[in-house]
Amino acid sequence: MSAQLTFDLPTLFACGMLLLSLIMVSRMRLSSLVGIFRYQSALLAIYAVILAISHDEPELLAVALFIALVKVVLIPAFLIRVAKQNGVSERLDSYLRPTTSTSVGLVAILLAFAGAEATFATSAGLIIVACVFALILTGLILLITRKDMFGQGIGFLVMENGIYAFGLALAGGMPIFVELAVLFNLLALTVLMVLLFRVAQKVHSSVSTEHFKRLID
């Protein structure tokens, strides 16, 4: 296990993912969000490749390939396609303004570092763990602050990216069939989300969650 090396390749990619998610928090355009997600997933795939090489586990290469396939190609394609086909508006909505979102994101990063220090001070590099936590937290921020289904969906996907990265970073990868099963799950989830986007667009002509206030008490 690599000790406290601060700027080796995996850390670089982890930081890259973190940076991308920080940018994502303030983006209000649908295609921009999906694009950044695609880059982030690509970074994740490359990260997996690096781990495969450094830890000498060829299975991880297969995993990286599937990550690339599902998260970089298929999922973004589904999202963009449904947006185009159903006339979903490009402009997404949030409870916070972009600058406020970025500030919250920065706070999240600080919290992530504090959390990482408190818990996983050993192994796999403090910075990587912190980046992974921050990734999860920014996913949560997107989930909580975005006012439309798309924003929430992307937020969820980012959070899953973070958890996946956690799995890769700390646990040296899970058994391959579990990884694949999780990816398949994610794909199915996206298909479902896309289905719901379509229905929402048909029924409410928008994907905003503001319409979801009928079921109270």
Next chain:
Amino acid sequence: MTVSLLLMVILVAAAMPYLCATTKQVRSLAMIGSTSIFLLSLFVGIPALFAPAAVTGAGLWYIDALGGFFVLLIGFVQWTGTLVSMTYMKEEEAHGTVTAAKVKRYFVLLHLFVLAMMLAVVSNNTGIVWVALEGTTLVTTLLVGFYERKESLEAAWKYLILCSSGIAFGFLGILVMFYAASTTGAEGVIGMTWSGSALLEAALPVSVVKIAFVLLLIGFGTKVGLVPMHAWLPDAHSSAPSPISGMLSGVLLNAALLPILRFKNIVDGVAAPGWTDQLLIVFGVLSIALPAAFVLVQRDYKRLLAYSSIEHMGLITLSAGLGAIGSVAATIHIAGHALAKSALFFAAGNILLKYHSTKFENVSGVTRILPYTGGLFLVAFLALLGVPPSPLFASEYFMAAAAIGTHPYATGAVFLALTIVFAGFVRLLMPMLFGESPDRGGRERWNISHTAITLNIVLLIGLGIALWIAPGEAIIQRIAEII
């Protein structure tokens, strides 16, 4: 072996509807399919109850007494649920509310749902357990949104997003556990299996395991419906078709609780024994107290039943945190609630079909207009309230016995909340059953849904009586020891 056969049969049953031409064939095949699933589950579950150690088929499955118990529950409830679905869907189709294609889709989804649940309780690999539970979320989202109304869409979206996000934390917890196992030097996949974790217990690092448990509790707890992660439950369980609601409330919530109980067992061997208990007690009490407030102001009977499910999950969680007697109470409560709540939802489905409304203001005099359904509903309702000889009486009594010495104030709060819930239930449901009824034509005919509900109730009461007989007691004890 039998477990693989069971899963295979469920898969085949799921595929069948697409080969059928008419919905009548779909329904008949579904009945055959679910009956065979039930019989197979008997073959899997009953030996597991008596086997001295857990059954593992080549390390793929892990079925101990608790697992066998769950397999039996799932097998039975899916059987009665499918039977009820048959008449429900036939009636809905006759009314024109659903198309033939939708009926086919319903049965496919139903069997996939059962498949995912079964996989979650028999699998040895915790990662697969997680995938299976997330799978149930995915399949049931389509079922929650089945009627494609605005409310269904809203319920489906909230259900999907909330459960998936919540259970993602559960996955994080599994990963942390795996990491903990790997720090002890264990190789490969062992840290991700139930059987392996049992072996590793002593060596796992305490603080890491604690973090993992908290994540797991919150994560899977979202799926169980513990407060404050419960907000999706009333929406989802009331929007789904009633037979599905019955299965969601009855068995899915329990199936999500199983990993928590198994992990509790593991963590109890690592951290101080009372540590997990206090977490379970806190979440249990919260989950009992909050529905009390909502029950008082409900206007919809399916939503009322859903809030009751949250409360009962709270009772089970609380009992699980109360030591040996509490574990016995939890076991009994799991079975009792599964049977009673599913029976209630199934009967509610019949009421909905007749009255076309789930609001209390539109429904009254059920025992006069639908005597069979009304009577069955009443019996199941009394069983849920804990009137002897319902097993829920025994479980709540044992829970009180376990709690009163160590947590008197919590017990007082729980009693208060339970009384408020009873009050709300009686105030709302009794006029629905016994009030004045307008004249509606046609006497109710006994159909297979009534048979199914009766089966539920018979098993429920049989369980209530079996508790007091020696062999029943022994089996419960075995299951409880695992918790």
Next chain:
Amino acid sequence: MVASFFVASLILPLVAGVAALLLLRTKAGHMLTQLVFALGGLSGVVGATLFYASDGASTVVFHTALFSLVVGTLSVFFLGIISVGVLLTSLYALEGLRRYKSVYSLPWLAVASAFFIFGMQATVMASSVAGFLVAWELMSVAAYFLVIADGTEESLHAGFSFFIMAHIGFASLVAGFLLLSAGNPFAEWPEVALAAKTMTPATLSVAFSLLFIGFGSKAGLAPLHQWLPMAHPQAPSHASALLSGVMLKVALFGFIQSLFLFPSVPLSWGVVVLVVGLVSAFFGVLHAVVESDMKRVLAWSSIENMGLIFSGVGAAMILRTLPYEAGPVLASSIAIFVALHIINHFLFKSGLFMAAGVIVSEVHSRDMDIMGGLAQKWPIFSGVFLALALAAAALPPFGTFFGEWMYLQSLALALVGLPLPLSVVAGLVLAAVALVSGLAIVAFVKMFSSVFLGRARNEHAEHVGMMPMSLMWPPMVCAILSIVAGVLAFPFFSSHFMDGASIMQDVVIVQGASMNAWILWALIAGLAIIALLLARFLRVPVRITDTWDCGQPLTSRMEYTATGFSAPFRFFFRAFLVSRKEMIVTPISSENPWIANRRLEWSITSTWERLFYRPVGQALLRFAEYARKFQSGVVQMYLLFVVIALVGAFIFAL
């Protein structure tokens, strides 16, 4: 031998319930069912008689590994009461329920009664905490179904009130018993008593309060009595008789039995029981005086009598612990009063409810203000009712008088014998009991006179049919038994218990606190003979003419109504009764404002409702409104809750 009779009395009601369902469609079904119930009651009576005749000790009736049923002297006493009640009411129900065939579903009513009777008996016979609680719950739920039997909104509302109170009581009982048994769910009574010896006084006090709340709420003690006057009138009359006459006694039994579990009974507990009993008795009788619904008056009277009984229990508890040499003896004589009053109240209350049931079914109303003149139509029945009303008012020669006389005597002796501060208390208690008894007389005079005397105030009352014998003789039996109780009970108790084998431990009758019934009978007989002789020989011519009527024909509307009769008492006690009188005047003619439509609304609510129930209800609703905010519909909020839960759990646990 004895045990088999009790087993029969347990099983037969269940058989009757099953029979009712099987014979759903047959004509004779109802009759057969009620006969089986009666048979069960009879076998219970036989069993009880045999038990006392053979001076039996505790016998095990039924035993399995997990729970068993046991009878002892205390439980057989109550079993006897239950059985007599079941016997009489089921024979009454043969005709009494048949009249209501279209209102109630008779077979299901029989099923509910079956569970109710079974539950009551099993409660009395239970030998362990778990068995007791199971039977208690069965009894309560079955009673709920009896209350809502006619499905009207009023019944459902009353049933709801009943159910909540029953459940609050049940929760208290569970908590109290489990506290005492130190968390052992399977404890038998001796084990509980053993565990209770090791507890701190604080725990014991908490357990006592919980048990008192549980049993008291079921027995109808203030402030948890509100359900009783709502629920008892709604049930069918034979069930009301059982609810008022028998179920309240089962609650009393539970309380007395649990008293024996405590290692010692401090003075303060006795004071609490005494005060609560007296307050309940006072409010009960006050409302009985003021109300005009016949069955509600009887229900309030039950509260009064149970209050008196509990005050007796409390006084006995106090006297036993006071360092006063005649204390235990006085306590024992008050205990005899308690036992006598249990029997007497059961007799007159069941009789009155059954009689009221007949009247209500003939007049088609429960309102006493519109009844009247029934004495002319039903002379014998009015004699029976008069006897029962006098018994209720505790006048000689009925048994109630002798019981209360013992109580008053004991209190007077305590007043005389105790040192100064305590004797004042005894004096106050004496005064309170006397007040209650006096008001009871008013209540029953009002009832008898407004129902039977004068002229009929509505057409139903005017044209009542013949009184069928089958409905008349159960109340008649109760009246006769009441007289018999008066004559026999005292000698029976004093002879049976002089030697020490007693219900409430040894009894020595206090000198001078006895009233020999034979002397009284001789007195009455003598007076009666003198009156007859005078009537015979001093025959005075009687002239029949109109009453002084100011030249106007007298109508029934000029008589006192029940409401009018009680007006002075309403005024005098207005601090305790919240009555509301509202006159709504709507002018009809625009020219003359004096021609108007006037509508008077008058209602009585209780102070308890204002002070206690309404605030609690409103607080609950406010709590519910506040909690509703959590389900706001905004899914982002829900997600935030998950995160908060996670953070909270981390902070809490780590």
